[in-house]
Amino acid sequence: MTATAFPLPIAGLWRRWLPALAWTLVLGGMAAMLVLHIEGVQAARGIQGGFGFLFQPAGFRISESLLNVAPEDPxxxxxxxxxxxxxxxxxxxxxxxxxxxxxxxxxxxxxxxxxxxxxxxxxxxxxxxxxxxxxxxxxxxxxxxxxxxxxxxxxxxxxxxxxxLALPALHGWLPYAVVALAVLALGWRARRRWGNGALAASLVVAALAWPLLPAVQVDLPVRRGLGLxxxxxxxxxxxxxxxxxxxxxxxxxxxxxxxxxxxxxxxxxxxxxxxxxxxxxxxxxxxxxxxxxxxxxxxxxxxxxxxxxxxxxxxxxxxxxxxxxxxxxxxxxxxxxxxxxxxxxxxxxxxxxxxxxxxxxxxxxxxxxxxxxxxxxxxxxxxxxAGSKARPWRGRLASAVLAVALAVAAWTLLDWAVLRAVWQGDPSACANAAGACWAAVGENLPLLFFGTMAEPDRGPALVACAALLAAIAVTLAARRAPPRMRAALLAALLAVAAGALTGFPWGGALIGPQRWGGLLVTLILAIAALAAAVPLAFALALLRRSGNRAGSLAAAGLIEAVRGVPLVTQLLFASFVLPMLLGGGVSKFSMALAALTLHTACLLAEVLRGALQAIPPGQMMAARALGMRPALAYACVIWPQARRIAAPAALGVFVGAVKDTSLVSIIGVFDVLGAAKAVVAGTAWRPYHVEVYLAVALLYLAASLALSRVARRMEGRAGLR
Incomplete structure (x- = not known):
């Protein structure tokens, strides 16, 4: 008699989960090494790590909070x-x-x-x-x-x-709110089971318990001297x-x-x-x-x-x-x-x-x-x-009233922004003006365009900005030009921008990121972050859809963590932690670029993943049946379709990334918004901050509307197909 061997399910599970376990150990080991390295850097600076600081006195006051916190509190x-x-x-x-x-x-x-x-x-x-x-x-x-x-x-x-703002305050309202919410929740559940009588009974019980609660006191704001x-x-x-x-x-x-x-x-x-x-x-x-x-x-x-x-x-x-x-x-x-x-x-x-x-x-x-x-x-x-049939005279009356209101608003805006505006001069010329002070923008254009860049660096920076703006216009507007001509023109414009900043080949001085400022920082940040985010997003989308459990979980964890954490926190993480990991010498521009690239890539990865899921599996099977390798099939069959499907949503992510470049001023990167803040920080031009910020807003508005128009055009073409 021969013995029959039955396959053990444990062996199959072991072979199935072994790669995932190996990946988990590798990633965990790398994370532990990074944490230990950061702790070593902190220890070298005389900083004792750990969360014990939470129980030490903070030493600063919270000026406004529902919790009263003193400087001596932890x-x-x-x-x-x-x-x-x-x-x-x-x-x-x-x-x-x-x-x-x-x-x-x-x-x-x-x-x-x-x-x-x-x-x-x-x-x-x-x-x-x-x-x-x-x-x-x-x-x-x-x-x-x-x-x-x-x-x-x-x-x-x-x-x-x-x-x-000063408002009346209610003291002692919390018990009433808790009782009201509890009664409503319990009464609603009881009503679903026993009918409206149960809800009425719960309301009667609440009314009887109401007098037992402490009295509510109304505290009104009162003027006292120069305050409230x-x-x-x-x-x-x-x-x-x-x-x-x-x-x-x-x-x-x-x-x-x-x-x-x-x-x-x-x-x-x-x-x-x-x-x-x-x-x-x-x-x-x-x-x-x-x-x-x-x-x-x-x-x-x-x-x-x-x-x-x-x-x-x-x-x-x-x-x-x-x-x-x-x-x-x-x-x-x-x-x-x-x-x-x-x-x-x-x-x-x-x-x-x-x-x-x-x-x-x-x-x-x-x-x-x-x-x-x-x-x-x-x-x-x-x-x-919904079936509304409004009377004609009501519609005409509403149109007339709205037209008059719009005319008044338009005339007020025109009078403030154009007719009574001051276009040039010093702050004293705007002191008695009843309109906008556009002189605050005109007199500070060099600061807005170039930041704190030295005078010899402004010429090459202007050339680089013009070349980058022309490259953006070619990318967005020249859709009917032949692809090779568009690619050649785009490469030439980027080469001009790179040559202006590096001094090659005409032997000029190198202008590094530490010396950039103003519009140049905003343009390079936006272009570089988007260019670096696209391949990273595609890799994350493929890894999340892969059959490798560990790789898929790692990609999902990274994407969800980045999407769930505010970009400000990510910028501060890059500002504080990256110098510890890389040993110092990291420019703030590089930190901001790293944070923006990762944030944009994780948002874009979900868009690409949705587009890849919309492609029928038979497309890949047909490509493999024709003898294509997976990389060639993705490049020639899957990616063109996914790009067409994801284009409208992806351009929405790009619009968000362009607007997110304004946040880099929080960590000290001197972009256009940082330059505007510097203009407003001066006592001379501080009263005219609205005009300065409106000028910067027009820049972002123009870029966002251009990308939005391209997105609508692509969406229309996708719908026709």
Missing amino acids: YWMSIAAGLVNTLTVAIVAIPLATALGIALGLVGLSSHRLAARCAAIIIAPLRNTPVLLQLFVWYGLLLRLPDMRQAWSPLPSVLLSNRG QGGWQPSIEFAALTIGLVVFHAAYIADIVRAAVRAVPVGLVEAGQAMGLTPWKVLRLVIAPYAMRVALPPYANQCLALVKNSTLAIAIGYQELMAVINTAITQTGLALEGIALAVAVYLTLALCLGGGLSAWNARHSRHGPGDTHGARLGERPLWNA
């Missing part, structure tokens, strides 16, 4: 106060941005063309200019408010001045940060609302109308529930982006989480520990917020989206689709 309390400030901004800004975004989105869907055009005009500059630049504009405008003695009082006990006493007094920095984030993200939420409503099937709307529902009920009971399911995933991304963009408060002096951690790193020198804390906190916030919204989406989408066949609302105006 670092962990200061960091907790910064986290509370971040959460406060998010709790206030997210509902306001949602409401404003929904309003703009619905106006953009209106059948009234003038109203829809106004919404588009409002949204376009907000989407296509950097949020940091908008924060500076709002901060400067709020500083122009009257002082405390002449504070505005739009409502009783509400005061607005250049020191901030009492109430809740959020600072001007908090107000600027909140307004900037609300307005910026409302523009994106408006586009999400428009796209979600247009995705509603026409059949559902017609069914609601056939049932005799009024236009308002069609909107509330048919369009809104379906659109909410479509809009929730991108809306969740905007909420996460708002939380991450709150780190920009570091630039205007508001002490949120990242600003407090940056102060702690500066005092203790523990860069690795501080950045690790920031990464852990922001990833936790992203997981909690994203997980909560995902659970809500899964709960309300478990029955399916309903009718998914047939035509969509598409370009049909919302109010017509």
